[in-house]
Amino acid sequence: xxxxxxxxxFRRYLIKEKLIGNRITSGDVTWHRSIISPNYERFLDNIRDxxxxxxxxxxxxxxxxxxxxxxxxxxxxxxxxxxVGDSDDHIPYVRTTFNLEDxxxxxxxxxxxxxxxxxxxxxxxxxxxxxxxxxxxxxxSHVDFRLEEFSKHFVKKNIFLKTLxxxxxxxxxxxxxxxxxxxxxxxxxxxxxxxELNETDIEILFESIVIVLGEAIRELDILLEQGVLPxxxxxxxxxxxxxxxxxxxxxxxxxxxxxxxxxxxxxxxCENCQG
Numbered sequence: 001x002x003x004x005x006x007x008x009x010f011r012r013y014l015i016k017e018k019l020i021g022n023r024i025t026s027g028d029v030t031w032h033r034s035i036i037s038p039n040y041e042r043f044l045d046n047i048r049d050x051x052x053x054x055x056x057x058x059x060x061x062x063x064x065x066x067x068x069x070x071x072x073x074x075x076x077x078x079x080x081x082x083x084v085g086d087s088d089d090h091i092p093y094v095r096t097t098f099n100l101e102d103x104x105x106x107x108x109x110x111x112x113x114x115x116x117x118x119x120x121x122x123x124x125x126x127x128x129x130x131x132x133x134x135x136x137x138x139x140x141s142h143v144d145f146r147l148e149e150f151s152k153h154f155v156k157k158n159i160f161l162k163t164l165x166x167x168x169x170x171x172x173x174x175x176x177x178x179x180x181x182x183x184x185x186x187x188x189x190x191x192x193x194x195x196e197l198n199e200t201d202i203e204i205l206f207e208s209i210v211i212v213l214g215e216a217i218r219e220l221d222i223l224l225e226q227g228v229l230p231x232x233x234x235x236x237x238x239x240x241x242x243x244x245x246x247x248x249x250x251x252x253x254x255x256x257x258x259x260x261x262x263x264x265x266x267x268x269x270c271e272n273c274q275g
Contacts, residue, residue: 002075002231003060004134004173005216009230010081011057012221014064014106017083023051023101024066029117031095034110036072036118046119047071047098059130059172063123070123076114080231082107130172139214145171147206154202158195161188161205162262171209180242180268182212184252189274190260190267215239242268 024047032040050066064071082091086103096108096117108115118126132144153170164170165179174182183190185208188201219239220230230236241251246259250270257268
């Protein structure tokens with residue numbers, strides 16, 4: 001599932017592929033239900049002949065600034081992006097194709113069809129639903145992500161800690177996998193309630209969010225420099241401390257990892273480290 005580090009790797013991949021300055025000559029969306037707004041015909045109309053002026057990320061959203069509006073792409077659970085030559089047709093599960101002026105194509109591959117597309121004059125409505133970015137370009141705590149504000153959520157809510165981490169209105173970009181990794185780094189159980197944490201616990205959790213996401217971005221960036229895309233391969237999973245299968249060994253203590261569900265979300269954890 002593409003989360004903040006992976007989506008940011010795709011952002012850097014598109015920049016590296018020199019999409020900025022290129023132009024989308026036309027597009028095709030085979031799964032019409034992926035388009036949030038506007039309708040299918042208007043969406044293709046709006047992107048046609050649009051020059052790409054910027055490529056940004058906010059939370060799990062990618063935003064391609066065009067000279068005629070903003071194209072939003074959310075990869076959801078199984079989406080991936082590929083820039084290919086005109087004759088390269090080996091990419092499976094292609095749901096959306098953007099034809100580029102230089103003869104290449106930007107493809108959205110999405111086996112489970114959960115990815116979303118959006119186009120508009122501005123993205124304020126989408127951004128208004130997202131909490132602060134946790135890390136900046138230097139992989140340090142983002143200026144908008146402040147311990148004081150983060151701590152207030154533990155007073156207001158009494159929910160499972162993992163549920164809080166998955167709330168995009170509290171911290172943008174964390175999904176199921178990195179929530180588990182952050183909790184392991186914090187030595188906190190996924191079953192603990194937010195009201196049970198003290199100030200030290202919250203500070204450790206806050207720091208763990210920045211550290212875990214920052215390290216993941218750094219690891220995926222190294223792979224990207226080696227020409228390895230950030231999904232669909234074992235290399236992109238090597239930085240995980242919790243194997244995503246029952247019986248795998250925690251890379252911190254060597255104990256067998258456990259699995260359960262927290263509010264219907266599959267959760268891996270180490271009973272020894274997080275007991």
